[in-house]
Amino acid sequence: MAERQLIGEMRGEVDWIIEWLETGRRPGNKRGIERRADYEREKLMDPLRRQAFVSRSTTGSPANLTEWQHEQIEEALCVLSDRERECYVLAYGQCFSHSEIAGMLGISKSSVDTHIKRAQQKYQNVL
Known part of the structure; x- marks a missing residue:
């Protein structure tokens, strides 16, 4: 049975x-x-490259960025507000969850979601 x-x-x-x-x-x-429109418009980027940008790593990893790539990312991040950039870098560069970011910054999780969504839209328009 x-x-x-x-x-x-x-x-x-x-x-x-x-x-x-x-x-x-x-x-x-x-x-x-x-x-879902977000997924249709999403431009993918290697997460290791985002992390390499944040850590400014210079070791022999294939994820390391060339000077040109680093400048391109920096230029794209310059269009973000301070809070959007902070949330975006914490989420994608340092791999914190939205809940953890909210706790660190003393804001609500929905605010973090909104900041990251706006940052992604601005970031994609520049790239």
């Missing part, structure tokens, strides 16, 4: 995965990720 239940659960999981692969959407979701 336990074997039948296990096989039934496995079959259900496989059906769920197949539906996800066929439709490109997580089963049960009403709205697929392809309709």
Whole structure:
């Protein structure tokens, strides 16, 4: 009896995965990720490069930035307000969670979310 239940659960999981692969959407979701505008406009950047920018690392890592790349990132970050830049660098350069950033800066998590969202929009427009 336990074997039948296990096989039934496995079959259900496989059906769920197949539906996800066929439709490109997580089963049960009403709205697929392809309709979310943030993801359509997002410009990806290697997170190691962001961290290399913050740490100004000069070791032999492939994530290290050339002087030109460093200047390009610095120029893009100059359009941000002080608070946006602080939140953005803490989130993407130093990999803190939004909750941790809110605690460090003494602001609400929703404020951090807003600052980072605005910073991403400004940052992407410059790059």
